[in-house]
Amino acid sequence: MSKSTSNLSKQMISLAPDALIELYEIDFSILQENMEYFQDLEGLTYSAEPIYRFCGMINGTNPIYWQGNPYQPLPIEAEGFEKVGDGRLPRPKISIANPDGLLSMIIKVNKDFSNCTVTRKRTYARFLDSDNFLNRNENENGENAFGVPDPDAHFPDDIFFVNKKSLEGNNIIEFELVSALELEDAKVPARTMLPAYCTWTYRCHIGCGYKGLPIETAEGKSLLYNFATDASLNNSAALDKNKNFDDIPEWNRYGHLGTKDNLKGYNLGDMVKIVGKKSSNPYRIAPSVFVCVQSHEVAKNHHPFFDKKYWLKDECSKTLGACELRFGKDLVDFNKSDKTHEGLRFGGFPGIEKFNVEG
DSSP, X not given: OOHHHHHHHHHHTOSSOOOEEEEEEEEOTTSOOOOTHIIIIIOOOOOSSSXXXXXXXXXXXXXXXXXXXXXXXXXXXXXXXXXXXSSOOOOOEEEEEOGGGHHHHHHHTTGGGTTOEEEEEEEEGGGSOGGGGOBTTTTBOOOOSSSOOXXXXXXXXXXXXXXXXXXXXXXXXXXXXXXXXXXXXXXXXXXXXXXXXXXXXXXXXXXXXXXSOOOBOTTOOBSSBSOOSSGGGGGGOBOOTTOOGGGOOBOOTTOTTOBTTBOOOBOTTOEEEEOOTTOSOTTTSSOEEEEESXXXXXXXXSOTTTOTTTEEEOOOOXXXXXXXXXXXXTOOGGGGGGOOSSSOOXXXXXXXXXXXXXO
């Protein structure tokens, strides 16, 4: 038995144990991360790390520090973590304060945190980091008054996943959690066999692998020609055939060749891509490609994810015909140089289609 485990065990059986501290983490690193627009549209700041850390307790006006990480004070109520012996899997619920709708705005662009990891950490006050006890007024080093800090003395983490947002109000947001065995998108077998529908994630290197220029929207609107919001400009709305996918720049909130002190925008026909670089899910980091359909002078006022009047997203309708446009014999001229696969990359199974048999 390690020293940390021994210390924890002594507290568990003590007649007067220290206060039990509960800490929560929401890890949304599986989601596409492009949150800069918070600063532009909502005036919010955001963390560079895709993990939100909360604690229902408060340390004066400061967060609670554990294992080197700050847990921000925010009212939290959790229930249902207990395990029962009748074979049922627990489905905890966690309610988090929603001051001024701040959390609502965060989850709105992160798909309600669906399938994100929620971790409950528990330890005793005597094991908390010394940073919690700093005398910031006198700039003195802190010393845990309850015991000796020990980052390894804690209960096993309770790890669950967000199943759905079960309640959203002016004051709180409630999530229903499930274990890994009950994830909404978990399927066995992993792929469903459909005859006329591709199940690959568009532009993902797994399965699809398409690396060409934009073709069309999900609704079939061409992104090759005549895509301007202003119909009078359609004759001049066409992509540059001399460019390939590697020439497409990442969207810059300061505009094309712009800086923080020299804001610029984008012109009709410009192409940009957005990549979720911090995601741990390969399907989430597939690039999203957009075409500018209306010129604008300040880029950060028109985020491609949300302003469809100025940007249209290149998407695949997941049909065999859409796949032929990208990989088939009739591949459009300016994408021939980007053809990296022989044959179609269609993720459906046309061979299982039922055919009428004539006698």
